[in-house]
Amino acid sequence: MFIDPQTTEPVNLYKLMIGSILPRPxxxxxxxxxxxxxxxxxxxxxxxxxxxxxxIGFSPMVNLESRRRDSRVNAEARGEFCVNVVSEGFIKQMNETAVDVPPDVDEFELAGLTPIECDLIDAPRVAEARVAMECRLVQVVEISDKVLGGAFVMGEVLRFHVDDPLFDNFRIDPVGLDAVGRMAGNTYARTTDRFDLARPELPGKPRIER
Ligand SMILES: Cc1cc2nc3c(=O)[nH]c(=O)nc-3n(C[C@H](O)[C@H](O)[C@H](O)COP(=O)(O)O)c2cc1C
Known part of the structure; x- marks a missing residue:
């Protein structure tokens, strides 16, 4: 079958996307x-x-009441934001922050997560997160201000925070990080089932040591 976006409801296009682009960090x-x-x-x-x-970049969408995400509003207003990596240890708390509460509600308090001050930007980071990235806003690419329309918010990482035990010569221990990915709907994916696949190499070509 095929589906043409021109004749499909945005909510169904959204479903197609989250079912096809996965798992998502x-x-x-x-x-x-x-x-x-x-x-x-x-x-x-x-x-x-x-x-x-x-x-790095993320995409806040316009919600069903035509409101922009608070995260976008704040990132644009202050020119900075922090991205924390989600581990399974606090996935339930993460889920609690994903309700469309008004901007005067502090989701750290709502979910029982611990804010600590970032070093270089005026924003909190999540103490429970084992990796966090303090970012200065680089650019917002506006795609659409319609319901479910989105923008791409990009920021330059000014500082990485990595829990010491996870760090080994700039490699991050995936077991310790225990990152979670999102599938469609309410489904998530663990990063515990991994396999290796060596990439073919062309002799004489520079390569990144992985
Ligand atoms: C795992 C997960 C991923 C989400 N991803 C997005 C996303 O990429 N873009 C978006 O606009 N909303 C996304 N949402 C919904 C927002 O997190 C939710 O609407 C939240 O209340 C927005 O908060 P804010 O207005 O404080 O920024 C996601 C929700 C969950 C649970």
Missing amino acids: IAFVSTRGTDGVNNLAPFSFFTGVSANPPV
């Missing part, structure tokens, strides 16, 4: 509003963009 985005209220929310439309400089 989750950016647990912490920000601070201009009113000083801490904000925390998960975003699985999330990716790395560049390593030189290190840039």
